[in-house]
Amino acid sequence: MEQLxxxxxxxISETPGAPGYEKPIRDFMISQVKxxxxxxxxxxxxxxxxxKRGSNNPENKKVMLAAHIDEIGFMVKHIDDKGYIRFHTLGGFDPKTLTSLRVIVHGKKDLVGVMGSKPIHSxxxxxxxxxxKSEEYYIDLGLPKEEVEKYVSVGNPITRKQEMIEVGNCINGKSLDxxxxxxxxxxxxxxxxxxEIPYDLYATFTVQEEVGLRGAHVAAHHINPDFGIAIDVTVGNDVPNIAPQDQVSALGEGCAIKIFDAGTICDYxxxxxxxxxxxxxxxxxQHEILTAGGTDTAGIQRMSEEGAIAGAISIPLRYLHQTTEMAHANDVITMVNLLVKSLEDIDKFDWSH
Incomplete structure (x- = not known):
């Protein structure tokens, strides 16, 4: 791959798919991969x-790749007498970034709303x-209660309304994680x-990662892979006020080979x-040691019958779990190229040492 x-x-970024409500993005991906x-x-x-079946696989070796399709979002919890919506978060948000965020409530029809909070002047x-705290926010749809309830019910998912654009040499938008x-x-x-690749490849688009790696657990248990590579983002904190020893990854310096995160010690x-x-x-x-946060790597590594030889490749992402996130095309291109070459060469490595 040479160009994004x-x-x-x-x-892909702008198609909705909150945890547990991934159908829109899953349907789009089916159209792309079938x-x-x-x-x-x-x-x-x-x-x-x-x-994708392997061509030289007498021992029926399986490789599982996993990229989660869910995005952090919200769920309608309550509609008050004036039509304001209270919500529950699906995945982890940085609450300070929610002020005046535009969102889409996915009810009987999509309704655009705004995250509101107590005005600073008050x-x-x-x-x-x-x-x-996230509990102090509400969603304003600009409609009275009776109009809101025509289209919105408790349990409806909510996602961010955000356009993906180019900013300098980078990509900026929602749900890049x-x-x-x-x-x-x-x-x-x-x-x-x-x-041709030597082993059977199970390229898996997992669900509900943001609420506990739930899809990866189910998939790994069913696939029972010998080898696994999770594909996710990591903290790109090459920004002011970060000490060198605390930098996890930097944008534009290539994909990151994970060594450790809070859920997994990657297989050496x-x-x-x-x-x-x-x-x-x-x-x-570049290498990655992420001391807070985890990925589908943990599910792949531990949920197969005998465990999998598992690791991860990550894309550095600035402003992770905030209103908009930022990535660099070079890191995506290097990830794709490393994955392809790894799948082609995986039978040539001495896994016994």
Missing amino acids: NFDLLKQ DLCDEWYTDNIGNLITV MSPEERNKVM NRICVYALLEVLKDLKGK RMVEFLKQTAEKHDIQN
Whole structure:
């Protein structure tokens, strides 16, 4: 892969799919992958699983790649007498970034609303100095209660309304966690079309990662992979006021080979294999140690029958879990290239050491 398809990534980014309500983005991904694999199916929890058969696989070895398709979002919890909506978060948000955020309530029809809170002019000095909690926000649809209730019910999902654009040399938009890796996995399948790989590949678009890796647990239990690579974003904190020892990753310096996150100590063999593959094929990369937060790596590693030799490749992302997120095209391109070469070379590594 040499160039990023901005329009396709934009469509993937802007298609809704809160945890548990991934159908819109799953349906779009089915339309994209169905002709790129030997077989595809969905499981009961909603994972989309594609299969590409290996050409030299007498031991029936399986490799699982996983990119989660859900995005952090909200759920309607209550509609008050004036039509304001109270909500529950689906996934982790930085509450200070919610003020005046535009959202879409996905009811009988989509309604655009605004995240509201107590106006600063009405706050006491003490209130102005405290960090607001998500429970203090509400959604204003600009409609009275009786109009809201024609279209909105308790339990409806809510996503952010945000356009993906180019900012300088970077991409900026909503839900790049993890839609930028969903896009990358799609590009991997495109690159492998017509090529041979040694082992069976299960390229999996998982659900409900943001609320506890739930889709990855189910998929890994069913697939029972020998090897696994999660594909997700990581903290790109190459920004002011971050000490060098606290930097996790930097934008534009290549994809990140994960060593550790709060949910997984990556298998040392997978880390070494990915490093050697990147060096062999001259693919720019950086290492990743993430001390807070986890990914589908944990589900892949621990939910197969005997455990999987698992690791992860990440894309650095600034402003993670905030209103808009930022990534660099170079890091996406290097991720795709490293994944493709790894899948082609995985039988050549000595996994016994």
